[in-house]
Amino acid sequence: PYFDSMFVPLMLPLAIIVGIGAMSRWKRDELKRFVPMIGVFLLLSVMLSSIFTYFLSVDTFSVGGFAGLALALWVLCWTVYGLFERLQYQSDWLNGVRNIPASIWGMTCAHIGIAIFIIGVTHVNVYSVEKDIRMQPGESFQLGDYNFTFEGVERVKEFNYTANEGAFIVTNDGGNKITLKPQKRFYSSGNPMTEAAINSTLGRDLYVSLGEELEQGAWSVRLYLKSFVACIWLGGLLMALGGLIATMDRRYRRPRKVTETPHTAGTELVE
Numbered sequence: 001p002y003f004d005s006m007f008v009p010l011m012l013p014l015a016i017i018v019g020i021g022a023m024s025r026w027k028r029d030e031l032k033r034f035v036p037m038i039g040v041f042l043l044l045s046v047m048l049s050s051i052f053t054y055f056l057s058v059d060t061f062s063v064g065g066f067a068g069l070a071l072a073l074w075v076l077c078w079t080v081y082g083l084f085e086r087l088q089y090q091s092d093w094l095n096g097v098r099n100i101p102a103s104i105w106g107m108t109c110a111h112i113g114i115a116i117f118i119i120g121v122t123h124v125n126v127y128s129v130e131k132d133i134r135m136q137p138g139e140s141f142q143l144g145d146y147n148f149t150f151e152g153v154e155r156v157k158e159f160n161y162t163a164n165e166g167a168f169i170v171t172n173d174g175g176n177k178i179t180l181k182p183q184k185r186f187y188s189s190g191n192p193m194t195e196a197a198i199n200s201t202l203g204r205d206l207y208v209s210l211g212e213e214l215e216q217g218a219w220s221v222r223l224y225l226k227s228f229v230a231c232i233w234l235g236g237l238l239m240a241l242g243g244l245i246a247t248m249d250r251r252y253r254r255p256r257k258v259t260e261t262p263h264t265a266g267t268e269l270v271e
Contacts, residue, residue, distance in 0.1 A: 011118055015071040018111055019078035037081065045073040068122025072115040079111040102249040110242025117235025120228045127227035132211075136218045144225045146206065147171050153210070153219060161187045166210040166219065168197070182210040205229045 019041070020034055049070035053062065086104070090096030129144055137152035151167035163183040170178040180197035187193070196209040204227050211220030 011068075011071060015075055015114075015118065018114055019075050037078075041074060041077040041081070044077060045070045048073050062126045065123055065126040068118055068126075072118040072122075075111055075115040075118070079108055079115070083108060101251065103246045103251070106242045106244070106246025106249070108242070109245055110239045113235045113238025113240075113242060115235070116231050116238060120231030120233075120235055123228040124226055124232065129225045131223045133221055133223065134214060134218050135221045136216070141223065143223050145172050146225060148208065148223055150219070150221065153213075156183075161185045163195070164210065164213070166197075166208070166221075168208050170199070170206060170208075178206070180206065180208045182208045184210050184212075200230060202230045202234070203228060 020038075049066050052069055053066040083100075083104075086100060087093055087096045131141070131143055133141055135141065135150040137150055140147055140149040142148075147170065149169040149171075151169060153164050153166045156163050156165045163185040165181050165183045168180045168182070170180060178199050180199060182197040183195040185193045185195055194209055194211075196207050199206045204225060207222075207224035207226065209222040209224075211222060213219055
């Protein structure tokens with residue numbers, strides 16, 4: 001997709017700056033101090049991304065997925081190394097951890113959030129699959145590693161709407177079983193609404209949406225398998241949390257100086 005092809009080039013400068021920026025002493029640093037670690041972290045990011053991408057896409061290799069994961073690992077490497085550099089000369093690591101300012105912990109949390117966000121946005125475009133199909137009760141369809149079995153549709157009635165509710169049994173290669181029940185709802189206003197059934201984990205989201213009834217008891221069905229959607233939300237949450245932690249730094253909470261209004265000597269109030 002166009003979004004996938006543009007995301008990595010747009011994120012590349014930000015990821016490089018975020019990685020090195022966590023270690024730099026602004027206006028008091030030189031690039032040559034980072035040259036050795038740039039080579040090490042670049043090689044480590046590429047190697048780890050190659051391994052993870054191989055297991056995620058055995059059938060088809062995705063350049064976008066590989067590059068996005070490499071960028072995320074690059075940011076993580078610099079973030080972890082930034083903490084290590086602060087602690088490597090400490091005789092007592094526990095005391096050193098306690099003495100790290102809240103602003104540094106906030107920056108670390110936000111940078112981890114950026115890395116997780118990059119993984120989520122990249123992979124949700126690369127490894128997501130969707131399919132619009134026609135299914136009859138008892139039929140099954142394989143989508144990725146998941147098998148969707150259509151059990152049929154029943155009419156349900158709630159307080160403010162009636163609905164056609166489908167039942168789908170989803171199993172994976174490990175034998176785990178999930179029941180998803182999407183609905184086609186009809187409100188008193190007469191406008192139908194589709195309520196998708198969703199099952200979410202950190203690594204993937206499963207969606208089932210029930211469409212229109214077709215001939216011979218069949219239904220139109222839309223199936224989605226979206227990878228790493230939760231990483232987008234988790235990354236955003238960690239970035240916000242990092243900003244909140246940074247505001248707790250005592251250096252940003254200095255007491256305000258109170259200035260007294262000077263009184264003019266020798267003046268009295270005359271009635």
